[in-house]
Amino acid sequence: MKKTPINQARRRFILTSATVGGGFALGLQLPTKAQMATDGGSDINIWVQISPDDMVTIKYARCEMGQGSMTSAPQIVADELDANWEQVNIEYVDVNEHIRMNRAWGDMVTVGSQTIRNSQEYLRNAGATARAMLVAAAAEEWGVNASEIDVNNGIISHAGSGRESGFGALAAAASAQAVPETVTLKDPADWHIIGQPFPRVDIPPSVDGTQIYGVDIELPGMVYASIRQCPVFGGTLKSFDASKARSRRGVIDIMSIDDNSVAVVADNWWRANKALQEIEIQWDSNGNGNVSSEDILSTFKASLDATDAALLPNNSGDADQALANAEQVLEAEYFTPFLSHSPMEPMGATVRINSDRVDIWASTQAPEGLVSELVNALGVAQENVYAHRVQAGGGFGRRGGSSDYARSAALIAAQLPEGTPVKLLWTREEDTQHDFYRPLAMYRLKAGLDSNGNISGWKTRIASGSILNQMRGVPLRGGVDFTAVEGFTRLPYQIPDQFQDFKLTPTHVPLGFWRTVGWSQTPFAREQFIDELAVAAGEDPYHFRLKHMAEDELSRHIMEKVAQAIGWDEAPAAGIYRGIATTEPYGSFTAAAVELSVNDAGAIKIHRVIQGINTGHMVNPDNVRAQLEGATVWAISAAMWGEITLEEGQVQESNFHNYRLLRMAEMPVIETVLEATGGFWGGVGEPGQAPILPAFCNAIYAATGTRVRSLPLKHHGFSLA
Amino acid sequence: MELQINNEVHDVDVEADMPLLWVLRDILNLKGTKFGCGISQCGACTVHVDGEPVRSCSYPASAAEGKAITTIEGLSADASHPVQQAWVKHQVPQCGYCQSGQIMTAVSLLAKKPQPTDADINAAMTNLCRCGTYKRIRDAIHDVAGNNPETTLAYEA
Numbered sequence: 001m002k003k004t005p006i007n008q009a010r011r012r013f014i015l016t017s018a019t020v021g022g023g024f025a026l027g028l029q030l031p032t033k034a035q036m037a038t039d040g041g042s043d044i045n046i047w048v049q050i051s052p053d054d055m056v057t058i059k060y061a062r063c064e065m066g067q068g069s070m071t072s073a074p075q076i077v078a079d080e081l082d083a084n085w086e087q088v089n090i091e092y093v094d095v096n097e098h099i100r101m102n103r104a105w106g107d108m109v110t111v112g113s114q115t116i117r118n119s120q121e122y123l124r125n126a127g128a129t130a131r132a133m134l135v136a137a138a139a140e141e142w143g144v145n146a147s148e149i150d151v152n153n154g155i156i157s158h159a160g161s162g163r164e165s166g167f168g169a170l171a172a173a174a175s176a177q178a179v180p181e182t183v184t185l186k187d188p189a190d191w192h193i194i195g196q197p198f199p200r201v202d203i204p205p206s207v208d209g210t211q212i213y214g215v216d217i218e219l220p221g222m223v224y225a226s227i228r229q230c231p232v233f234g235g236t237l238k239s240f241d242a243s244k245a246r247s248r249r250g251v252i253d254i255m256s257i258d259d260n261s262v263a264v265v266a267d268n269w270w271r272a273n274k275a276l277q278e279i280e281i282q283w284d285s286n287g288n289g290n291v292s293s294e295d296i297l298s299t300f301k302a303s304l305d306a307t308d309a310a311l312l313p314n315n316s317g318d319a320d321q322a323l324a325n326a327e328q329v330l331e332a333e334y335f336t337p338f339l340s341h342s343p344m345e346p347m348g349a350t351v352r353i354n355s356d357r358v359d360i361w362a363s364t365q366a367p368e369g370l371v372s373e374l375v376n377a378l379g380v381a382q383e384n385v386y387a388h389r390v391q392a393g394g395g396f397g398r399r400g401g402s403s404d405y406a407r408s409a410a411l412i413a414a415q416l417p418e419g420t421p422v423k424l425l426w427t428r429e430e431d432t433q434h435d436f437y438r439p440l441a442m443y444r445l446k447a448g449l450d451s452n453g454n455i456s457g458w459k460t461r462i463a464s465g466s467i468l469n470q471m472r473g474v475p476l477r478g479g480v481d482f483t484a485v486e487g488f489t490r491l492p493y494q495i496p497d498q499f500q501d502f503k504l505t506p507t508h509v510p511l512g513f514w515r516t517v518g519w520s521q522t523p524f525a526r527e528q529f530i531d532e533l534a535v536a537a538g539e540d541p542y543h544f545r546l547k548h549m550a551e552d553e554l555s556r557h558i559m560e561k562v563a564q565a566i567g568w569d570e571a572p573a574a575g576i577y578r579g580i581a582t583t584e585p586y587g588s589f590t591a592a593a594v595e596l597s598v599n600d601a602g603a604i605k606i607h608r609v610i611q612g613i614n615t616g617h618m619v620n621p622d623n624v625r626a627q628l629e630g631a632t633v634w635a636i637s638a639a640m641w642g643e644i645t646l647e648e649g650q651v652q653e654s655n656f657h658n659y660r661l662l663r664m665a666e667m668p669v670i671e672t673v674l675e676a677t678g679g680f681w682g683g684v685g686e687p688g689q690a691p692i693l694p695a696f697c698n699a700i701y702a703a704t705g706t707r708v709r710s711l712p713l714k715h716h717g718f719s720l721a
Numbered sequence: 722m723e724l725q726i727n728n729e730v731h732d733v734d735v736e737a738d739m740p741l742l743w744v745l746r747d748i749l750n751l752k753g754t755k756f757g758c759g760i761s762q763c764g765a766c767t768v769h770v771d772g773e774p775v776r777s778c779s780y781p782a783s784a785a786e787g788k789a790i791t792t793i794e795g796l797s798a799d800a801s802h803p804v805q806q807a808w809v810k811h812q813v814p815q816c817g818y819c820q821s822g823q824i825m826t827a828v829s830l831l832a833k834k835p836q837p838t839d840a841d842i843n844a845a846m847t848n849l850c851r852c853g854t855y856k857r858i859r860d861a862i863h864d865v866a867g868n869n870p871e872t873t874l875a876y877e878a
Contacts (some may be wrong), residue, residue, distance in 0.1 A: 066816030066852045199812055206817025207808040208800040209753020209793035213818060216752040224747065249736065270743035344757050344765055344818040344851045393755070393818030394851050428758040622812060626857070630815055633853025656762035656849060665843035667855040 042171040044133055045179070046104050047077055047126035050171035054154060056083045061093040061105040062115045063365050064202050065343075065392035065399070066630075067685040068623035069115040071200045075619050076120055079193035080127025080186060083167070084154030090201050092389040095367040099382055103368075110365040111400040111513060113586040113683025116619055120681050128183040130174070137173035138165060188617060188678055195676070197622030202391060213393045214363030217350040219421040223252055225412050226273035227424060229261040229434050230283045232649035233508050236260050238282040245275040254279070257411045265412065269425055288508045288649040296507050296646065297335075300442045303463035304333065309501035310479025312460075314489050317497030322457025326448025329457075330536055334445070334525035335710035338644035339438035339514055340651075342659060345393020346431040349409035352421035353378070358385045358410070359421075363392035365400035373403035377410040396634075397513035401471050402436050432659055433651040436512025437644050439465045439484060443525035447495075453537035455548060460488050460500040462522075467511045469504070479504065483513070487522025487690075492555035492584055493530070493548035508649065515634060516686040519585040520693075524711065527581035527694030531701065541698060542568050542580050554589045554614060554677070555582055561673050562591040562612040576607055579698025583690035588682025589614040589675075592632075592691035594699040603721040604700065604713075606636070611688055612673035616680035624684050625672045631688030632670050637662040639693050640713050640720050666720045722786050726751070727795025733782070741785050742766045742777040745792060753793035753821045757849070764848030767822035768792045774829040793821040796828065804828050807861040815852035822848050827862050836866045 041051035049057040058077045064070035074090045077083075093105045106119055131151055138156045139146035142163045149158050157164035167174075188194075205211035230236060240262050242254040250271035254264050262281055266272035303309075323329050349362035351374070358380055364370050370387040374380065392399055409424035416422055426434070441464035450456040466481035468474040480502045482489070488500050514520060534544035542563050549556045559582040563569070572578055575597050582591040595608040611628040618624055641660035645652045653659040697708050700718070708716055724731050724744065733748050745751040745768070754777060757765030761776040768777045769791040770784075796802045800809075804827050807813075814820045823846070830837055830845040837845070842859055850858070 066814070068815075199809070202817070203809055203812060203814050204800065206814035206820050207805040207824060208797070209751075209821050211817050212752070213755075215756065218750050218752065268739075268743060268747045270739055270747065342851060344755070344763065344816065344849065346756070392816060394816040396851070425756070428760075626812060626815060626854070629856050630853035633850075633855065655760055656758050657760065661849050661851065662853070662855075663849065664846040664855045664858065667859070670856055 042175040044130040044171065044175050045126055047123065048081060048130040050167045050174070052168045052171070054166040054168040055087050055089055056081065056154075056167060057089045057091050059093045059105065060090050061098070061108050061119070063108070063110040063367065063392060063395070065110065065363070065365065065395035067110070067627065068200050068620060069110070070202050071198060072619040072623055073115055073119060073123060075193050075196070075198065076116070076123040077127040079191050080124045081131045082151040082153065085193055085198060087154050095371065095387040095389070096383070096385070099368065099371065108367045109369065109400060110395070111397065113686040117587050117681040117683055124185050125183060128185055129180060132180045132183050133174040133177040134167060134170055136177040137170045141170065141173060194617065194619050195621070197620055200623060211391050213345050214350070214361055214390050215345055215348045215393070215423070215425055217361040217390070217423060219350070219352065222350070222421045222423055223265050223267060223416065224269040224272050225263050225265045225409070225422050225424040226269060226276045227257065227261050227263045227408055227426060227430060228276055228279070228281065229430060231433065232283065232285040232288050233510055234288045235283050235285040235649070237262065238284045240279050240281040242279045245278040248275040248278065251275045253416065255412065255415050257408050261408060263408070263412050263424070265416065265422060269423070273427060285649055291508060291649045292647050293645045296440065299507070300440065300463050300505055303503040303505040304442055304444045304461055306503045309461060309503040310476070312480060312485055312489055312500040312502060313478065315499050319457045319459050319497045319499035322497035323446065323448045323459070326456045327451045328449045328536055329446065330449075330529075330532055331444070331446040332529055332532060332709060334443040334528070336441050336521035336524055337642065337711055338440045338509060339638055339642045340432050340435040340644050340653070340659060341396045341398035341512070341514055342432060342656075342661070343392070343394025343396055343398055346426045346428055347398070347405035348423065348425040349406045350421055350423040351406070351409040351413040352419060353410070353413045354419050356384065359388065360385065360406060360410070361388045361390055362403070362406050362409070363390055363395070363399060364403065365392065365395040365397070366403065369403045370406045373406045374410050377407045378414060396515040397517070398435065401467070401512045428656070429654045432654050436471060436510045438514030438520060439467060439511045440507075441484065441521055443522070445525060445529045447529065447533055449533060449537050453539055453544070455493060455495050455533060457497045458491070458495045458499070461503065462488065462501070463503045463505045465506050465509070465511050466504055467513060467517075470506060470511050476504070483518045485522070486518040486585070487526055487583065490584065492552045492582060493545070494551050495548070509646065516585065516631070516689040519583060519686065519690040520638070523581060523583050523690050523694045524697065527583070527691065528697055528707065528709070531579070531698045532707065545582060555584060557677065558582065558589040558612045558614045558675060559591040561675055562593050562610050565610045565612070565671060565673050566593040566595065566608065568593065577699050577703035579695045579700070579702055581691040581694035581698060583687070585687040585690045586683030587680065588616070588684070588687040590687045590691050592695040594692075594695045596696075596699045596703060598700065598703045598718070599721070602717040603719050605721040606668035609668050609670045609692070610673060611670060611692070612675065613684070613687060614675035614677055615682040615684060616676065616678060618674065618676035621674050624674055627684050628672045628688040629670050631686070632692050633662050633667065635689045635692035636668070636696065636720070639696055639711060640718070643712050662720070722783060724782065724785055724790060725788070726790045727792060735782055737781060737783040739782050740778050741768065741780045741782045741790070744782045745777065751792050751794055755818055755821060757819065762849070763819065764822045764826060765819045767825040767848065769825060769829060772829065772832065774826050793825060796824070802828065803865050804831065804861070807865045811857045811861040811864065813854050813857040813861050815854055819848055819850045823850065823858055827858070831862065831865055836868055837862060
């Protein structure tokens with residue numbers, strides 16, 4: 001077996017050069033000093049650059065993968081700047097510069113529906129500060145009082161003197177102004193760019209084939225790699241016989257990676273992958289080779305009865321006493337399976353290692369994660385790693401946690417002649433079988449009803465693995481992984497007596513953040529169980545929810561809007577049934593209602609989905625609408641067919657024929673309800689999915705009397721018409 | 722072998738069984754056509770061969786000899802094809818990775834059925850989109866066909 005450690009001389013050189021020059025090569029004063037950029041523009045601050053022709057370049061620090069924040073985040077800056085949106089260019093922040101400048105642009109990681117809600121304040125300040133500096137420059141040049149100057153749609157003007165100017169003529173002078181210590185941000189009523197459904201800036205290249213994704217990078221002298229990883233998680237490579245593969249056309253090198261993978265490098269990816277299929281590989285499963293889905297289920301069932309679970313922080317009152325006093329007590333167990341992300345662009349990365357720098361091009365949600373992965377893999381200094389920006393062909397959390405694909409690419413590059421760029425591309429099978437999966441989870445819920453049909457006592461046991469613990473090695477605060485229990489930590493229903501706990505249930509299956517994370521699965525249990533209680537109380541599920549939400553105005557508001565949109569209080573047409581659900585994910589409030597019919601063969605026809613969201617402030621309504629539409633498709637695919645199963649320690653699903661996703665013919669009619677009640681900034685990319693799954697399953701119950709407590713629906717005799 | 726791609730003839734030295742996708746992507750550097758699954762399931766690799774949509778990941782390059790191949794790059798020189806314009810107008814793409822294939826499939830559908838019904842769209846548009854842009858794909862196709870003047874334009878919403 002060939003095992004080449006990283007070239008030690010090269011590694012030392014990189015470390016040395018970092019010590020000498022690292023960190024100070026670039027002017028760290030950039031944000032506050034006038035600096036002429038190479039194209040003649042002036043940096044007003046690190047977010048805003050203005051060129052003499054009035055074009056405004058706004059920096060974008062996060063990652064675009066279809067969620068739209070490359071457009072909506074700069075809208076926030078442009079609004080406070082009072083720029084003309086037609087004159088705005090958007091440019092990615094350079095990752096290396098960001099690191100050398102002590103992470104001046106804040107978080108680059110694009111996860112948790114956070115971009116807008118966690119950066120809006122500094123983005124608004126950046127725009128307002130740049131505006132104030134333009135105004136100060138104008139006041140100085142025109143000899144007028146700054147307070148009399150107005151800025152509107154890219155024009156700076158002074159009514160008294162009749163003077164006016166575009167941004168460009170004043171940009172150099174503005175960049176030399178003192179940075180104001182405080183700026184007054186606009187009243188939301190004065191926003192004119194925030195709230196506009198501007199077209200997404202990254203869409204035009206997606207319709208003519210010019211959009212560059214990680215897998216599209218082409219460099220001079222590039223070679224291509226395909227990889228086969230040990231099919232059993234935690235297993236290792238025993239030996240391999242590459243004699244047949246080595247003689248195939250185009251094969252350049254065959255190597256092992258990290259003691260658990262084999263890679264072929266060739267002059268073309270197809271040739272590399274063909275050769276890889278001809279390598280006979282012996283694996284050692286290291287004790288995980290007998291694990292099946294059934295074993296995992298038994299472990300989880302035991303977790304539901306375990307006596308050493310960790311308490312959730314929101315327990316209150318005496319749930320056991322309340323249940324003892326209740327008129328009726330209901331108990332139910334729910335199950336949600338492992339799921340893979342399966343973005344359309346499979347995992348991959350291009351890496352080139354030179355003596356003084358390492359370059360990587362990869363679709364990612366975590367550019368700094370790529371850098372640290374390479375630092376770990378190669379032992380180089382982070383200042384010498386250059387992670388280049390590309391559009392990601394979907395992320396959904398897969399590219400936000402582990403950058404395992406970048407590590408493999410780097411370790412392949414390290415075994416090739418110096419300066420050889422290598423593009424690693426995974427097959428769809430590798431992508432499906434080497435994911436960091438949405439955790440499998442089981443939930444046991446127990447609640448009572450008093451004689452008035454009010455919920456009296458509520459207990460939840462959550463059994464799940466921990467993404468934070470397993471992927472990150474993070475010790476769990478209070479023994480609870482908050483991502484696994486979100487949905488139960490703040491019930492919108494006023495129930496005084498609650499007892500909820502979490503039983504950590506690890507397996508050998510890698511876990512990751514899957515779009516909507518815990519909120520993709522906890523509502524399946526919570527919002528169906530609320531329906532079960534409503535049915536037991538003999539009440540309408542919508543009104544039953546409402547009466548328990550007296551103190552939760554925002555949850556009530558969005559659910560009422562959705563109920564109105566579907567006409568809940570008027571009976572649907574004969575044969576059509578409805579379900580409803582409400583959730584509070586990622587700072588937003590979402591509710592959904594579904595209308596469907598089910599025929600005798602179990603074929604479900606979805607007639608209408610109403611998707612409602614209240615994001616508080618809303619930056620780009622059309623993009624919010626698009627995210628809700630997509631999230632609905634995402635949730636219904638998972639509901640109908642989604643599961644990752646294991647036999648002999650290996651994932652059984654491999655490609656889209658056995659990991660089914662919704663197609664056009666199955667696409668329901670979706671209507672969206674957008675609410676922006678102000679007062680808070682909620683997330684957009686993920687919240688839409690949360691209420692869909694339970695609303696869908698509640699409608700199936702209404703139609704069939706079958707309460708689906710485990711997923712996917714295909715195992716319950718249902719199909720999608 | 723000689724391949725005629727986007728009205729240009731390319732002489733490529735490749736194995737007869739190399740899928741057209743990899744000739745396009747790795748030999749000719751036409752990166753608009755995407756790899757998604759390798760087994761004709763997702764359609765991200767859809768190109769036209771003599772006007773018919775084919776899934777180039779599973780279509781041997783040798784089978785395309787003597788035929789006219791069109792990729793997304795050959796659809797128009799300036800993104801002016803009505804389907805491309807409708808895709809922008811309706812703000813169809815999210816991540817965009819599948820959209821070259823979606824557009825090529827839609828163009829072929831509209832060539833055969835200039836005014837497709839929903840059933841026609843369902844039958845022809847079998848490409849996968851993980852972002853779930855199907856609603857807007859349908860709206861955009863109807864718009865090109867002039868089927869649905871009521872369609873709300875995303876930008877004007």
